[in-house]
Amino acid sequence: MKSRFIGIGILVGFGLSILMATGAFAAKNEIVFDVSMGKVTFTHKKHSETLQNNCLKCHHTWKQGETSGKKCLECHKAGPEGKGLSAKEVFHKTCKGCHDEAKKANKPAGPTMCTQCHVKK
Numbered sequence: 001m002k003s004r005f006i007g008i009g010i011l012v013g014f015g016l017s018i019l020m021a022t023g024a025f026a027a028k029n030e031i032v033f034d035v036s037m038g039k040v041t042f043t044h045k046k047h048s049e050t051l052q053n054n055c056l057k058c059h060h061t062w063k064q065g066e067t068s069g070k071k072c073l074e075c076h077k078a079g080p081e082g083k084g085l086s087a088k089e090v091f092h093k094t095c096k097g098c099h100d101e102a103k104k105a106n107k108p109a110g111p112t113m114c115t116q117c118h119v120k121k
């Protein structure tokens with residue numbers, strides 16, 4: 001009886017580890033950046049799927065297989081007085097950077113114009 005429970009436990013654990021390794025577990029569906037320039041709606045889950053769950057494309061300080069960690073803003077502080085790159089710089093590099101490159105390569109791309117990402121009500 002006991003060993004059966006352990007067997008089930010291992011199976012469940014194995015299933016969980018697959019979910020976590022693929023990142024299906026932790027990825028948030030949608031993230032909205034509410035900034036003065038206009039709200040940016042980021043389809044987090046859709047992006048993860050488009051990028052074959054390669055979380056490291058954006059979460060560049062994570063190790064392979066990691067599913068959570070520090071937020072971008074914990075290292076990339078907003079504001080010009082901070083050292084290193086600002087939030088605006090790194091978000092534009094990451095988001096717009098990938099869209100620009102994909103567009104140049106004639107691949108499916110996201111928006112590259114300010115007001116396509118920053119939507120004012």
Ligand code: HEC
Binds near residue numbers: 026
């Ligand atoms: C296209 C870029 C991109 C990809 C790919 C991506 N993320 Fe994210 N993720 C972000 C951004 C941007 C945020 C929001 C900013 C922040 O809070 O750090 C975020 C936030 C998160 C958060 C919430 C952080 C928190 O504490 O609230 C988790 C968890 C997360 N991502 C997990 C994942 C996992 C797991 C994957 C891979 C399956 C993944 N992400 C793929 C860009 C991405």
Ligand code: HEC
Binds near residue numbers: 059070071085091093
């Ligand atoms: C644990 C700290 C940490 C976290 C979390 C982090 N970064 Fe960074 N990132 C750095 C450091 C350090 C650099 C080196 C440049 C600098 O001084 O800012 C960097 C550089 C960058 C660069 C510039 C790369 C280049 O080639 O010029 C981009 C873009 C970037 N980060 C985007 C992000 C995004 C998007 C997130 C969240 C999904 C994130 N970072 C989360 C520490 C972090």
Ligand code: HEC
Binds near residue numbers: 040046047051102111
């Ligand atoms: C590594 C590449 C990559 C990165 C990084 C990336 N995107 Fe995208 N994005 C895409 C692609 C590819 C599409 C088009 C998807 C499609 O049409 O199937 C897209 C589509 C979009 C769209 C159009 C609506 C939608 O969700 O399909 C918006 C808005 C967008 N991205 C915002 C962002 C923001 C904000 C960030 C940064 C937090 C970001 N993207 C980071 C590749 C990327």
Ligand code: HEC
Binds near residue numbers: 035037078110
């Ligand atoms: C691919 C989507 C995307 C495009 C295109 C884009 N941005 Fe952004 N922008 C963002 C994201 C994401 C942030 C980060 C929000 C944050 O700091 O939390 C941001 C931040 C900003 C900020 C700082 C935050 C604030 O107070 O508004 C400014 C200013 C800004 N963008 C202006 C622009 C301008 C001007 C353009 C056109 C040249 C542009 N953006 C194009 C996604 C985009």
